[in-house]
Amino acid sequence: MDQGFFLLFAAASVVAALTLVLARNPVHSALALMACFLQVSAIFVLLEAPLLAVIQIFVYVGAIMVLFLFVIMMIDVREAVSQRFLPGSNLPVLVLLGLLGIEMLVLVLRSDRFSVAEPVAMRTGGEVRQLSKTLFTDYLLPFEVASVILLAALVGAIMLARKEPQ
C-alpha cells in the first residue's frame, strides 16, 4: 500500500522534473515544477511529516511559484524560447552528472547503513506540538536569524527591482 503510493508519487515527481528541464517554454517549466512540488509534498505525508507537507504547499506552490510566474509575466520571454540549452558541446557536463549520480547510487546501495530500514515505532500523535517545542526552545536562535534573513531579503529584493531614479 505505502510502497505503491510511494512509487506513484516518485514516478510523477521524476516525470515532472524531467519536464521542467526539457520544456521549451519557461511557463511550462514553472507548471511542471509546481506539479513536482505537489508530488514531493505527498511524499512528505508518506513520511509522516504533515506540517512540512503543508509548509511545502504554502511556501513553494503558493508563494515561490506565483513569484516565478509573475516575473515570467513581467519579462518578455519569447526571445529565450528558441534555444533551450547552452551552445557548444554539453557532453562533459552530462558525463560529469552521470558519474555523480552513479557515485551517489553506488555509495547508497552498497552501504549497509542505508539498507537497514526497520519501521520505527508509531508515534501517538502530537508530533507537531513536539516539533514546535523543539523548534522554539533548542532552535530559537536560528529561527530568529532566519526571520532576520527573510527581512533582509525582502528589503534587498525591493531595492534591486526598483527603477533607478532619474
Next chain:
Amino acid sequence: MVPLWWYIVLGVVLFVIGAAGVLLRRNILVVLMSLELLLNSVNINFIAFGHYHDDFRGQIFAIFVIAITAAEVAVALGIVVALARNKSTLKVDEVTMMKG
C-alpha cells in the same frame, strides 16, 4: 513499509535532474527553478532520515532550508528583473559582465 533507500534514490534522481537543469539550460529563470528542485531533493533526504531515525532535527532543518530558499528566490528574482531591465537578456551565456 517503504525502505529508506527508496527515498534516498528518489533524492539522488531529483538532484541529478536539477543539476542538469542548472548546468545545461540557457534561460536564467529555468536555472533558478532547477535550483529549487535541488534544494527540494535535499529536503526529501532530511525528512526521510529524520523519520527513520525518529529524530525531529531533520524536519527542523527542512523548515530552515525552506525559509532560506524563500529568501534566495526573492533576491534572485529581483536580480533577474534588474538584469532584464538593464541588459534585456535572459540567457546565462550573455551575462558576462563579471568576466575578467
